[in-house]
Amino acid sequence: MKYLNEEVAKQLEEIFSGMKDDVTVALFTKEDDCESCEDTNDFISELISVSPKLHLENLDIDKDSDKANEFEVLMAPSIVLLDKDKNYKRIKFNGVPSGHEINSFISSVIEVSGNSQKLSDEIQARIEKINKPVNIKVFVTLACPHCAGAVQKAHKLALENPNIQADMIEAQTFFDMSEEYNVSSVPKIVINDEFEFVGNQPLEVFLDEIEKTQVA
Amino acid sequence: MDVNLNLSSNTSKEKLTLDKEIIYDLIVIGGGPAGLNTALYAKRKGLNVGIIARDLGGQVLDTSSVENYLGFVSLSGEELMKKFINHVNELKVPILEYEEVETIRLKDSSSLREVVLKNGLVFNTYSVVIATGSKPRRLGVPGEKEYSGKGVCYCAICDGPLFAGEEVIVAGGGNSAVEAAIDLAKITKKVTIIHRSQFRADQILIDQLAKFDNVESKLQTQILEVQGDKFMTGVKVLNKNSSTEEIIESAGLFVEIGYLPNSEIFADLLELNERNEIVVDGHGKTSVEGIYAAGDVTDIPYKQIIMSAGDGAKCALAVNEYLNTINK
Numbered sequence: 228m229k230y231l232n233e234e235v236a237k238q239l240e241e242i243f244s245g246m247k248d249d250v251t252v253a254l255f256t257k258e259d260d261c262e263s264c265e266d267t268n269d270f271i272s273e274l275i276s277v278s279p280k281l282h283l284e285n286l287d288i289d290k291d292s293d294k295a296n297e298f299e300v301l302m303a304p305s306i307v308l309l310d311k312d313k314n315y316k317r318i319k320f321n322g323v324p325s326g327h328e329i330n331s332f333i334s335s336v337i338e339v340s341g342n343s344q345k346l347s348d349e350i351q352a353r354i355e356k357i358n359k360p361v362n363i364k365v366f367v368t369l370a371c372p373h374c375a376g377a378v379q380k381a382h383k384l385a386l387e388n389p390n391i392q393a394d395m396i397e398a399q400t401f402f403d404m405s406e407e408y409n410v411s412s413v414p415k416i417v418i419n420d421e422f423e424f425v426g427n428q429p430l431e432v433f434l435d436e437i438e439k440t441q442v443a
Numbered sequence: 444m445d446v447n448l449n450l451s452s453n454t455s456k457e458k459l460t461l462d463k464e465i466i467y468d469l470i471v472i473g474g475g476p477a478g479l480n481t482a483l484y485a486k487r488k489g490l491n492v493g494i495i496a497r498d499l500g501g502q503v504l505d506t507s508s509v510e511n512y513l514g515f516v517s518l519s520g521e522e523l524m525k526k527f528i529n530h531v532n533e534l535k536v537p538i539l540e541y542e543e544v545e546t547i548r549l550k551d552s553s554s555l556r557e558v559v560l561k562n563g564l565v566f567n568t569y570s571v572v573i574a575t576g577s578k579p580r581r582l583g584v585p586g587e588k589e590y591s592g593k594g595v596c597y598c599a600i601c602d603g604p605l606f607a608g609e610e611v612i613v614a615g616g617g618n619s620a621v622e623a624a625i626d627l628a629k630i631t632k633k634v635t636i637i638h639r640s641q642f643r644a645d646q647i648l649i650d651q652l653a654k655f656d657n658v659e660s661k662l663q664t665q666i667l668e669v670q671g672d673k674f675m676t677g678v679k680v681l682n683k684n685s686s687t688e689e690i691i692e693s694a695g696l697f698v699e700i701g702y703l704p705n706s707e708i709f710a711d712l713l714e715l716n717e718r719n720e721i722v723v724d725g726h727g728k729t730s731v732e733g734i735y736a737a738g739d740v741t742d743i744p745y746k747q748i749i750m751s752a753g754d755g756a757k758c759a760l761a762v763n764e765y766l767n768t769i770n771k
Contacts, residue, residue: 230444238448270444329446347562371601372504372521375449399604409674411695412592412602425592 230270230325236277242333243278247341248311253284255295257303263400267304267323274332280340284309299392302401306332308339317385320378322397326369331378331395338386346387346430353434354387359441363393363433366405366415376427377414384433391437447521459537461493466567466771468492469762470558472544473574475501476748477738479527480755481572481762486534488763493566494531494538495558500524501576502702502739503748506619507600507626511645512749523748546708547571547734554769556733569766572758573709573721573729573736577702577746582614586669587698594675595696599623602695606631611695612678614666616640620699621648627697628655635691637680639665661691669696704740716742727758733769735762 228236254271256264268285275281288295288303298307298315306320316339324332338344346354363381367374381393398405398413408417417423422436461470469485471478474496485492503509506520515523531538542564548557558566579597581587587595596602599613603626611631613624616638624636625648634657641662642649652658661680668679670690677692704720706713714722714730720742727735737758738751 231446235446235448266444323444325444325446327447327449330449333449368601368604370604371598372447372500373598373601376498399607405605409593411594411605411674412596412598413605415592 228273230273231277239274239333240277243281243336245337245342246278246280249280249282250311250336250339251282251284251309251313252336253286253294253298253307253309255286255288255291255298255300255303255305255307257288261303263323264304267306270323270325271306281336302404304400308335310339311341317389317392318382319393320395320397322395322400323369324395327372327375328367328369328378328395328397329375331375331382334375334379335382335386338383343386344383346383350430350434351387353438354384354391357388357390357437357441359390360419361388361391361437361440362419363391363437364396364408364417364420365394366396366398366408366410366413366417368398368413371413373427374414377416380427380430380433381416384430384437459535461495461537461539461566463564463566465491466555466569468568468766469570469572469759470495470556470566470568471572471574472496472558473501473576473738473740474499474528474538474540475503475574475576475738475751476524476527477576477740477751477755477758478572478574479531480752481574481737481759482536482755483531483534484756484759485762486531486536488759490759490763490766492536494536495542495544495560495566496538496540497543499528499538499540502578505598505600507622509748510647511747527752544575544708547712549731554733554771569769569771570733570735570762572727572755572762573734573740574738574751574755574758575705575740576751577704577739579698580701580703582666582669582698582700584666584668586671586675590669590671590675590696593673594671594694595669595698597698599626599697599699602697603627603630606695608632609694610635610692611697612637612691612693613697613699614638615699615701616662617643617699617701618645618648619701620644621652623697623699624658625652625655628652628658631695632657634658635661635693637661637664637666637678637691639663639683666696702739702746706740718742726761727754728761733765735765 378395385391385393468490469492471494503520510517543561545561610633613636621644663683665681721736735758737754739746
């Protein structure tokens with residue numbers, strides 16, 4: 228293996244054995260003008276090889292534009308997690324989920340597999356009230372120890388409510404986009420391109436900001 | 444491309460967590476070096492101990508390299524914490540992670556203590572060791588808050604990559620500041636390190652910093668203000684020797700000027716000193732019986748990883764003696 232040493236591969240195997248159902252990892256790449264697509268493909272291939280329940284589907288953002296549209300994929304490389312029936316669950320990783328982001332990848336895979344973590348009744352009630360579309364962007368760097376926690380929370384919110392969609396965006400891979408969103412500290416969370424905050428804040432803070440988009 | 448598996452990615456499927464039906468001998472609040480070593484020593488003494496932590500590993504995780512922990516010439520903060528946590532996991536100490544404590548309640552004249560979490564859960568124990576550590580100190584100058592997340596940063600390893608090829612400033616003169624400057628010098632165009640007095644960092648680090656030709660040091664210099672429009676554009680500083688002010692242009696300011704204790708929730712319960720550190724005696728005892736404190740949250744001088752770890756060991760042994768004196 229190129230990226231995972233034996234010890235890490237064994238740990239991952241053990242962790243992924245906690246999956247309930249199968250999960251498909253849909254990887255969107257593109258032929259030209261994508262510096263990290265090949266490496267991302269190699270990394271993801273290696274990662275999914277540690278579990279028989281993980282399946283890779285290679286897609287091209289241009290050639291498979293139907294699927295790209297269906298899964299709301301706007302850039303490459305982009306990774307979409309699909310459940311056992313290949314349903315889109317509104318969560319994505321834009322850029323490679325290596326470094327610390329391996330942890331958000333793991334937790335989201337386990338969630339999508341059907342082994343879902345229960346939230347408190349109070350939080351659950353607030354999530355259920357969201358009835359207008361919400362887009363959450365979480366900008367991260369791979370060396371940031373706190374970022375994966377924020378991605379994990381954004382993804383969890385999307386998994387719990389069909390009106391919410393959540394994207395991890397690796398700030399160095401998508402440098403221009405990070406500039407556009409004025410990212411200078413990570414994790415930076417942007418909601419509906421309008422409300423934003425910095426840091427791996429509690430779910431309550433995510434919901435406080437999300438609820439601002441629900442008025443009128 | 445590598446992977447940094449979480450410290451808590453416990454490979455054993457059954458994760459040990461805390462039981463609210465039992466009375467613990469000791470509950471440790473905090474998952475950094477002090478808290479982990481308290482738990483290790485307490486467990487080995489045979490105490491029924493559990494850890495409640497907001498995040499395991501603590502601030503050491505934000506340290507790119509540790510070169511002063513005896514026995515390890517050089518390793519990352521994360522690697523060191525993994526070793527600590529694996530060691531504690533070997534002893535099967537239950538850990539409740541991602542939870543914050545709201546307060547500690549005393550039960551009248553009994554020696555029972557209740558640890559109350561923000562989510563409402565309550566755990567019973569005969570003793571508590573507070574090892575909640577500290578958080579980065581702010582400069583406290585105009586513009587700092589306004590440009591926080593817009594150029595003003597508190598985690599060099601997190602945010603450094605966003606300033607690749609740009610000019611940045613590091614505020615501070617201790618080990619953390621010099622380490623941050625070294626990390627940033629590798630990826631940015633220029634680093635200016637600003638400190639109001641002389642360097643306090645270890646000479647070995649100052650020597651390492653001197654090897655970079657894109658680092659400029661401005662000592663005896665005080666940051667007065669962070670300036671900018673949409674983003675920060677620079678800082679206004681006062682050179683204390685010449686009593687002159689100047690503007691240093693910069694896209695980023697990394698604040699590494701030390702730490703503040705995470706003691707707010709104990710302010711009404713325990714004696715704190717003027718720096719808001721929990722006052723402890725030579726055995727780690729606080730002003731309230733059955734409650735001990737270890738590491739950066741206390742008034743012990745010199746905050747270092749090895750000292751926090753040692754402090755945790757001391758508290759565990761003191762708690763063990765204390766438990767022998769009370770009626771359970």
